[in-house]
Amino acid sequence: xxxxxxxxxxxxRPRSFDVEAAVERAMGVFxxxxxxxxxxxxxxxxxKLSRGSLYAAFGDKHSLFLxxxxxxxxxxxxxxxxxxxxxxxxxDGLRAYLAGYVDRTSGxxxxxxxxxxxxxxxxxxxDAEAGRRIASFxxxxxxxxxxxxSGAKAAGKLxxxxxxxxxxxxxxxxxxxLRVVAKxxxxxITSQATVDAxxxxxxx
Amino acid sequence: xxxxxxxxxxxxRPRSFDVEAAVERAMGVFxxxxxxxxxxxxxxxxxKLSRGSLYAAFGDKHSLFLxxxxxxxxxxxxxxxxxxxxxxxxxDGLRAYLAGYVDRTSGxxxxxxxxxxxxxxxxxxxDAEAGRRIASFxxxxxxxxxxxxSGAKAAGKLxxxxxxxxxxxxxxxxxxxLRVVAKxxxxxITSQATVDAxxxxxxx
DNA sequence: TGATATATAGACCAAATGGTCTTTAATTCC
DNA sequence: GGAATTAAAGACCATTTGGTCTATATATCA
Numbered sequence: 378x379x380x381x382x383x384x385x386x387x388x389x390r391p392r393s394f395d396v397e398a399a400v401e402r403a404m405g406v407f408x409x410x411x412x413x414x415x416x417x418x419x420x421x422x423x424x425k426l427s428r429g430s431l432y433a434a435f436g437d438k439h440s441l442f443l444x445x446x447x448x449x450x451x452x453x454x455x456x457x458x459x460x461x462x463x464x465x466x467x468x469d470g471l472r473a474y475l476a477g478y479v480d481r482t483s484g485x486x487x488x489x490x491x492x493x494x495x496x497x498x499x500x501x502x503x504d505a506e507a508g509r510r511i512a513s514f515x516x517x518x519x520x521x522x523x524x525x526x527s528g529a530k531a532a533g534k535l536x537x538x539x540x541x542x543x544x545x546x547x548x549x550x551x552x553x554x555l556r557v558v559a560k561x562x563x564x565x566i567t568s569q570a571t572v573d574a575x576x577x578x579x580x581x
Numbered sequence: 582x583x584x585x586x587x588x589x590x591x592x593x594r595p596r597s598f599d600v601e602a603a604v605e606r607a608m609g610v611f612x613x614x615x616x617x618x619x620x621x622x623x624x625x626x627x628x629k630l631s632r633g634s635l636y637a638a639f640g641d642k643h644s645l646f647l648x649x650x651x652x653x654x655x656x657x658x659x660x661x662x663x664x665x666x667x668x669x670x671x672x673d674g675l676r677a678y679l680a681g682y683v684d685r686t687s688g689x690x691x692x693x694x695x696x697x698x699x700x701x702x703x704x705x706x707x708d709a710e711a712g713r714r715i716a717s718f719x720x721x722x723x724x725x726x727x728x729x730x731s732g733a734k735a736a737g738k739l740x741x742x743x744x745x746x747x748x749x750x751x752x753x754x755x756x757x758x759l760r761v762v763a764k765x766x767x768x769x770i771t772s773q774a775t776v777d778a779x780x781x782x783x784x785x
Numbered sequence: 786t787g788a789t790a791t792a793t794a795g796a797c798c799a800a801a802t803g804g805t806c807t808t809t810a811a812t813t814c815c
Numbered sequence: 816g817g818a819a820t821t822a823a824a825g826a827c828c829a830t831t832t833g834g835t836c837t838a839t840a841t842a843t844c845a
Binding site for chain 4: 787788789790791792793797799800803805806807808809810811812
Binding site for chain 1: 613614615617618692693694695698699701702703705706707712715716719742743744747748750751753754755756757758759760761762764765771774775778779781782783
């Protein structure tokens with residue numbers, strides 16, 4: 378039984394902007410331009426906040442970036458959890474998951490890139506906080522794909538000799554590479570064909 | 582028969598530093614830090630040039646960057662041409678080529694990253710000159726891998742149903758993804774195992 | 786020797802950087 | 816109404832940015 382610390386209602390004018398919406402808008406800017414190329418005025422324009430409000434709410438540019446990155450990661454994990462839901466046919470789940478990648482890696486979507494891959498390349502080496510997040514997301518992604526492949530194996534859907542954990546590692550590398558290649562804006566046809574050809578090697 | 586335009590020897594003090602060596606040193610900095618995070622003093626320190634000399638020789642930061650990128654690309658293509666030499670056993674060539682990637686994507690080497698992948702993510706969207714170079718390198722890399730796989734197919738070394746051009750596209754994506762994952766500094770064992778597992782799916 | 790050309794060091798510059806602070810207006814609770 | 820809290824606008828700040836320019840020394844050729 379815990380003492381109920383009296384929840385002190387703030388007395389003055391309440392916060393009038395949506396913090397999460399601001400994070401999301403900031404995320405959009407970092408996503409399109411990268412960390413270093415994003416200047417403060419870009420963030421102010423996107424969030425429609427004043428300098429004062431932004432610094433009061435987030436501390437500094439770097440902290441805001443980390444929050445945006447966390448948001449991006451949370452979105453990605455949520456999507457994976459839906460698409461790779463273990464109650465689903467595992468192969469269907471994998472196909473749905475990969476279909477999302479085809480979408481995100483062709484044409485203009487592809488050009489926009491991926492905040493995680495961009496951050497991995499731009500900051501993971503120098504910025505420990507960012508590096509930790511990249512590594513942990515990578516592990517989480519790999520684990521989910523491994524689970525999905527294990528499910529497929531149990532259902533007898535994997536090709537002979539395919540081992541879920543190493544296949545998952547391959548798939549994850551491949552998908553991150555797709556994000557890089559996507560910067561050259563390949564057609565949807567091409568992306569789709571590449572993904573299909575890979576899956577053909579692993580799925581029976 | 583051409584008129585021999587009289588090669589006008591420069592009259593004054595000759596250039597006393599090695600331009601290509603300077604490009605190489607600059608390349609190292611861009612490689613480790615990325616374009617935006619590299620400040621002019623970093624480049625002066627690395628090249629041991631004065632501001633004046635650097636601007637006289639290269640114009641501006643962006644031009645120097647493009648020269649460094651071109652150098653990186655030339656090095657990469659040279660390496661590929663050696664490792665994937667068509668006079669070699671095609672599968673041996675592929676294995677040698679992939680062995681190089683294992684080396685460059687584990688431990689500290691991996692952490693350092695890849696100037697091409699970093700540039701793709703940081704600049705390809707905004708900087709047309711850089712974007713062109715990325716796209717053209719990507720095509721060149723894909724073409725060479727396709728040739729190697731065609732050779733392997735002719736020698737009956739490809740697994741059933743593997744088509745050289747789509748397999749090449751997969752391999753290229755995978756390798757670029759390895760460069761991203763490398764930022765989390767995986768062990769050599771892990772990188773090697775992943776590469777081997779992928780190759781097992783394509784090589785008979 | 787004199788003309789030519791280059792290198793270095795560093796002063797210098799305007800613009801942009803991330804970040805702080807003050808002022809004023811707004812909005813809530815008591 | 817009054818205290819409390821927040822937001823917006825923008826002045827302000829030191830530092831850093833990429834880039835130019837000058838002064839001086841040095842090296843080459845004719």
